[in-house]
Amino acid sequence: MEKKGILIVISGFSGAGKGTLVKALIKKYHNYALSVSMTTRKPREGERDGVEYFFTDTEGFEETIRQGGLIEYAQYCGNYYGTPKDYVERQLQAGNNVILEIEIQGALKIKEKFPESLLIFVTPPGAEELKRRLVSRGTESEEVIAKRLARASEESEGIEAYDYIVVNDDLGTCVEEVHQLVEASRRAPVRREAFIEEIRNQLKAFAKGAE
Amino acid sequence: MEKKGILIVISGFSGAGKGTLVKALIKKYHNYALSVSMTTRKPREGERDGVEYFFTDTEGFEETIRQGGLIEYAQYCGNYYGTPKDYVERQLQAGNNVILEIEIQGALKIKEKFPESLLIFVTPPGAEELKRRLVSRGTESEEVIAKRLARASEESEGIEAYDYIVVNDDLGTCVEEVHQLVEASRRAPVRREAFIEEIRNQLKAFAKGAE
Numbered sequence: 001m002e003k004k005g006i007l008i009v010i011s012g013f014s015g016a017g018k019g020t021l022v023k024a025l026i027k028k029y030h031n032y033a034l035s036v037s038m039t040t041r042k043p044r045e046g047e048r049d050g051v052e053y054f055f056t057d058t059e060g061f062e063e064t065i066r067q068g069g070l071i072e073y074a075q076y077c078g079n080y081y082g083t084p085k086d087y088v089e090r091q092l093q094a095g096n097n098v099i100l101e102i103e104i105q106g107a108l109k110i111k112e113k114f115p116e117s118l119l120i121f122v123t124p125p126g127a128e129e130l131k132r133r134l135v136s137r138g139t140e141s142e143e144v145i146a147k148r149l150a151r152a153s154e155e156s157e158g159i160e161a162y163d164y165i166v167v168n169d170d171l172g173t174c175v176e177e178v179h180q181l182v183e184a185s186r187r188a189p190v191r192r193e194a195f196i197e198e199i200r201n202q203l204k205a206f207a208k209g210a211e
Numbered sequence: 212m213e214k215k216g217i218l219i220v221i222s223g224f225s226g227a228g229k230g231t232l233v234k235a236l237i238k239k240y241h242n243y244a245l246s247v248s249m250t251t252r253k254p255r256e257g258e259r260d261g262v263e264y265f266f267t268d269t270e271g272f273e274e275t276i277r278q279g280g281l282i283e284y285a286q287y288c289g290n291y292y293g294t295p296k297d298y299v300e301r302q303l304q305a306g307n308n309v310i311l312e313i314e315i316q317g318a319l320k321i322k323e324k325f326p327e328s329l330l331i332f333v334t335p336p337g338a339e340e341l342k343r344r345l346v347s348r349g350t351e352s353e354e355v356i357a358k359r360l361a362r363a364s365e366e367s368e369g370i371e372a373y374d375y376i377v378v379n380d381d382l383g384t385c386v387e388e389v390h391q392l393v394e395a396s397r398r399a400p401v402r403r404e405a406f407i408e409e410i411r412n413q414l415k416a417f418a419k420g421a422e
Contacts, residue, residue: 121400127413146421153414159407164398177398184395187375187388189332196370202338203364210357 005031005092006182006191007114008099009107012122013152015133017168021122022099024175033091035100038064041079054084072102072109097182104158111161116193118185120178121162125169127152216242216303217393217402218325219310220318223333224363226344228379232333233310235386244302246311249275252290265295283313283320308393315369322372327404329396331389332373336380338363 012018026032038054040061049055056064061080064070073082083100091098100110110117124130130152134145159165164181168174189196223229237243249265251272260266267275272291275281284293294311302309311321321328335341341363345356370376375392379385400407 123410127410127417130410130414131417142421146418149414149421150418153411153418156407156411156414160400162400164395165400165403165407166398180391181395181398184375184392187377187392189371189373189376192376196367196376199334199338199341200364200367203341203360203367206338206342207357207361207364210353210360 003095005033005095005097006185007088007092007110007117008032008097008182009110009117009119010099010101010122011104011107011119011155011162012168013124013130013155014148015130015152016122016124017171017174018101018122020171021168021174021178022101024171025099025178028175029179031096033096033098035083035088035091035098038070038073038082038084039079041081071113072106074106104155104161108158108161116190118182119162119164120181121159121165122168122174123165125167214306216244216306216308217396218299218303218321218328219243219308219393220321220328220330221310221312221333222315222318222330222366222373223379224335224341224366225359226341226348226363227333227335228344228382228385229312229333231382232379232385232389233312235382236310236389239386240390242307244307244309246294246299246302246309249281249284249293249295250290252292282324283317285317315366315372319369319372327401329393330373330375331392332370332376333379333385334376336378 040058043055070082071085088098107119166177251269281293282296299309318330377388
């Protein structure tokens with residue numbers, strides 16, 4: 001089995017519990033690392049540079065783009081957000097799976113650039129439950145909830161682009177499922193290229209030798 | 212989770228141990244069934260109609276083709292071989308995974324017709340081991356071994372068409388792996404269409420209701 005880690009993109013509806021899922025996965029298995037994004041947004045109280053985000057200014061961010069230092073980036077509410085390449089590649093080389101928690105547009109860009117990346121979509125057991133979770137937070141206005149539902153409806157159109165869809169009903173079960181999917185995905189030909197190449201070359205040599 | 216079984220195609224190099232693997236899988240897990248092929252080949256000693264094969268004559272076979280009763284068929288050494296649709300569909304509806312052990316051309320036809328089928332390629336740990344297994348049988352002439360190696364070399368060109376590649380080194384481990392892959396594949400969007408459709412429709416209704 002190739003030892004390189006897998007680049008995992010986790011997306012899903014707001015209210016699907018992606019953040020909790022990712023934290024639980026990293027806590028349970030030690031060969032996962034969460035990618036730390038670079039942003040031009042100002043740090044909020046308690047946020048540490050290099051932990052929650054790598055903080056920089058617009059000039060620094062655009063310089064990183066020019067140097068090809070980001071594997072994807074986007075603008076959101078007037079700020080840049082991006083995934084630094086260095087950190088991701090170092091982790092993958094060290095055999096760790098790297099998790100990016102991004103939305104579908106970013107996910108599709110990642111898949112295009114890295115066909116061997118693994119795209120996982122997280123959903124609650126059903127739309128009713130999703131609505132219930134959004135409402136029961138109790139912190140959002142009806143307007144915000146309506147917007148989130150509209151957004152979820154839009155997002156649901158893109159599910160087929162993902163490799164797997166997982167239902168986050170029970171957290172422990174879901175963590176196990178995601179881990180199993182990552183392990184299973186190691187057996188996809190796109191992630192076994194070195195092995196396939198080697199067996200092909202050897203078979204070719206044998207077939208030639210036996211002629 | 213949708214209860215329908217999964218149509219699994221197992222292919223792999225001669226000497227990869229596909230037959231043993233499939234038997235062990237069916238013995239260990241009870242929700243797998245091996246598809247029984249229809250053939251115009253004469254029964255060999257001990258072969259029972261409906262167990263090893265469904266035996267028929269050319270007329271009967273061609274009539275089954277005309278009626279659309281086969282999901283794939285091919286001619287090989289002057290005989291027809293095909294997969295009866297009825298049996299496969301009944302097993303899938305009953306929630307059993309159905310295994311077809313066929314070569315790559317058949318596998319590709321199945322995938323085209325049934326995008327939700329799962330294609331698994333079985334290989335020994337490497338080409339050296341494959342050669343060793345072919346030679347150590349001791350029953351085949353050098354010429355036959357040379358042909359098999361040439362054939363394996365050709366087959367290796369098609370591996371990317373498969374969903375997963377599994378290494379059959381230790382039989383028990385390999386059985387577990389295949390079972391895990393089948394379970395994982397239930398989470399691919401192509402096999403969760405009913406769930407996706409339902410969540411989409413509900414979200415659309417909620418979003419509309421909240422406008």
